[in-house]
Amino acid sequence: MSKRILIVEDEPAIRDMVAFALGRAGLEAVHAADVRAAQDVIMARVPDLILLDWMLPGMSGLEYARRLRRDEMTREVPIIMLTARGEENDRVSGLEAGVDDYVVKPFSARELLARIKAVMRRVQGETDAGTVELGGLRIDGPAHRVFANGQPVAMGPTEYRLLHFFMSHPERVYSRAQLLDQVWGGNVYVEERTVDVHIRRLRRTLEPFQLDDLVQTVRGAGYRFSTTP
């Protein structure tokens, strides 16, 4: 199954050039002219990477990028924005909104491919299906439900996102700042210690199932989800 790239771009010239370049590189290009069409494509199959034009009919690309980042399905799909030259402030907003990289028009096919390659290599190994099962815990992504030893568990939205992130990236330490980035989403302004509190709440809901030691503290570094104490 080859990598599928979604191009959200309304200018036919660029779209065709990109599609041609991707095709030659052995990547599958899917094209959408606006946000509505893009959503249809995503519903059919979540792409491996999204090329997003800065200006879209009806909605700015930046706004759409934020929306993609909020959506559970597309949260971890890398996004490369295609921008016109200039507008540094907005480029910053994009990076802060979670966009992975930029390519400035006019760009060469060669540059675009290099960027795509770099971004995909960067996120490799972090691919994520909706449902995860690990160490007595199971998360059913589509159903948005958690089971501990087969028993359904109730928890708040933030706890859920935190647990989901941890289970998608086990055996790895994340600092409070990283968790704020990944779980709370790009640039919310929240105290770092807030993470501690939610770790506590997550542990408390897992306590009745003796699963609270899956969430481990690494002093001076952050937290880790691991099945081996």
Place this chain on the structure above:
Amino acid sequence: MSKRILIVEDEPAIRDMVAFALGRAGLEAVHAADVRAAQDVIMARVPDLILLDWMLPGMSGLEYARRLRRDEMTREVPIIMLTARGEENDRVSGLEAGVDDYVVKPFSARELLARIKAVMRRVQGETDAGTVELGGLRIDGPAHRVFANGQPVAMGPTEYRLLHFFMSHPERVYSRAQLLDQVWGGNVYVEERTVDVHIRRLRRTLEPFQLDDLVQTVRGAGYRFSTTP
């Protein structure tokens, strides 16, 4: 220990602007006017990120980037290049040479900081590196864990950093001053004998596994990590 950024740039105007911006953001800026000076800085302590001017006296920045990528010490330090506008082909060569990102002059301090932040976060999450295995010891960098003969070992943060540094640079003697630079970070004022104490603590945690003689004393010179007594 704050993050240390090395700026390799010969134009004083840009250098000062960058240093000022970094300082305000709580990052430590170290500056070098040419490649030779940069190497000196790196020898003192490997920086957390390198800002590299495209044109340098004596050597092109791209060439230097390649050299940094070949060197064991700096292989995994992210590099951001500062380039003049234009020359897309070369930008591609840079990405292929392992440069992590570009900032095009003239750039705003805000954009630079956003890029730096993005790159550091990216590298932090991605790196499989930091994983070392040597002489019965294994350090899992991402998981922030140490195994001795397969058994997990608990230790404090400083012990961990010390061991990690030693295992990344085995068979080589480091003076107490060098260890303070590399492990504690440049500008901390601590007694040199403090190193002794942490060496002692590291040995003690390795003792139960008969691995404590990996850390060797070189009288009058410093300490060494070696698999051959």
Place this chain on the structure above:
DNA sequence: CACTTTCGTGACGCCTTCGTGACGCCGTCC
């Protein structure tokens, strides 16, 4: 064999980091 230098080691007090309960705010649901 004295004498000096260097290193190992245990103990101690301070400071940072983390866990935890409580509180107030805000949105949602009856």
Place this chain on the structure above:
DNA sequence: GGACGGCGTCACGAAGGCGTCACGAAAGTG
């Protein structure tokens, strides 16, 4: 509009590390 649940922040306390010191052992030095 009242109740409720979830979230972010704070304050306090406990625990764990860390840096320093002092003393003794070991290794050079002459």
